[in-house]
Amino acid sequence: xxxFDRPHDAPPCIAIVDDDEALRExxxxxxxxxxxxxxxxxxxxxxxxxxxxxxxxVLLDVRMPGLSGLQVQQRLIERGDETPVIFMTxxxxxxxxxxxxxxxxxxxxxxxFNHQQLIDTVQQALREHQRARQARERRDALxxxxxxxxxxxxxxxxHVAEGMTSREIADHLGVSAKxxxxxxxxxxxALGATSLAELVRLCVALxxxxxxxxxxxxxxx
Numbered sequence: 347x348x349x350f351d352r353p354h355d356a357p358p359c360i361a362i363v364d365d366d367e368a369l370r371e372x373x374x375x376x377x378x379x380x381x382x383x384x385x386x387x388x389x390x391x392x393x394x395x396x397x398x399x400x401x402x403x404v405l406l407d408v409r410m411p412g413l414s415g416l417q418v419q420q421r422l423i424e425r426g427d428e429t430p431v432i433f434m435t436x437x438x439x440x441x442x443x444x445x446x447x448x449x450x451x452x453x454x455x456x457x458x459f460n461h462q463q464l465i466d467t468v469q470q471a472l473r474e475h476q477r478a479r480q481a482r483e484r485r486d487a488l489x490x491x492x493x494x495x496x497x498x499x500x501x502x503x504x505h506v507a508e509g510m511t512s513r514e515i516a517d518h519l520g521v522s523a524k525x526x527x528x529x530x531x532x533x534x535x536a537l538g539a540t541s542l543a544e545l546v547r548l549c550v551a552l553x554x555x556x557x558x559x560x561x562x563x564x565x566x567x
Contacts, residue, residue, distance in 0.1 A: 358402025358472055359383040363393045363418065364434065365410045373405060373464075380465055390418035403430045403452070403471045408439045416446055423450065428478065430471040434459075485551065491536050492552055499533040506530055506542070507549035 360382050362373050370386040377384050385401070387393040390413035393404075404422075408415040419431055430452035435443045443454035452471045455464055492500065498519070505515045512530070516523040539545040549555045 359385055359400070360468060361393060361396075361401040361404045361406075361429075362386045363390060363404060363410070363415075364407040365389060366407075376461055376464065377468065380469075382468065389413065390415070390421075394418065394421055401429050402475060403432060403468055405432050405434055405468070408433050408435045408442050408446070408454075416442060416449070419446055419449060419451060428475070430475045432467055432471055488537065488548060488551060491538070495533055495536055496529075499529045499536075502526055502529045503533040503537075503545070504549065504554050507546045507555045 360377055362370050362377075362384055364370050364373075364386075365388055367388070370388070374384040374386055385396070387396065389410055390406075393406075394413075406415045406418060413421070415433055419433075422429065422431065431446070431450075432452050433443050433446045433454035434457060435454050436457050440454075440456070443451075446454060452474070453467050455467055492503075495503065498521075501519065502515055505518065510518070512523045512526045515526045519526070534540075534545055537545070537548050539548055546555070
């Protein structure tokens with residue numbers, strides 16, 4: 347199945363990248379048996395030419411002709427592609443797999459595979475990728491709402507999150523406290539904040555202020 351042709355609500359497509367045709371077919375059959383669509387590639391170059399960011403996860407062999415699995419992973423990183431990568435390794439390739447994990451791979455599994463372990467690993471990768479994608483979408487939407495605020499609303503928002511009172515902000519900006527309140531309420535409504543605590547949390551998420559230390563944290567502990 348071509349991932350570009352998938353309906354929006356279709357199950358995510360898994361890329362299988364391995365030079366062993368029999369293994370590719372076996373993995374495709376296994377994943378299809380649990381309702382996961384797949385697309386197989388015989389080498390890293392072909393996979394990289396196929397818009398990898400359209401896949402839900404990648405099963406990637408460590409050792410292949412041409413680009414190695416680690417080189418493919420590096421190309422994905424350079425592209426900013428966050429598709430989870432699960433490395434498939436043979437006995438003796440574990441050090442390479444560890445290097446891949448340090449570079450950001452989701453997981454690695456050793457050949458020959460335990461079928462249930464492979465399915466569980468892929469499904470876990472899909473769940474985590476979905477959570478990360480949703481978090482990124484929420485962050486992008488929040489940043490867009492913040493960018494749409496007036497400059498003065500943005501400044502007042504940060505000062506409120508920093509703990510300044512309306513009077514302190516008014517004195518700092520040379521406006522009335524009533525004006526500060528009007529701008530604050532507008533900004534909170536635009537960001538979807540219903541309380542001061544939520545406003546601070548959103549400002550932290552935007553990177554406008556530092557996160558507060560945990561309650562009870564004491565310097566030197």
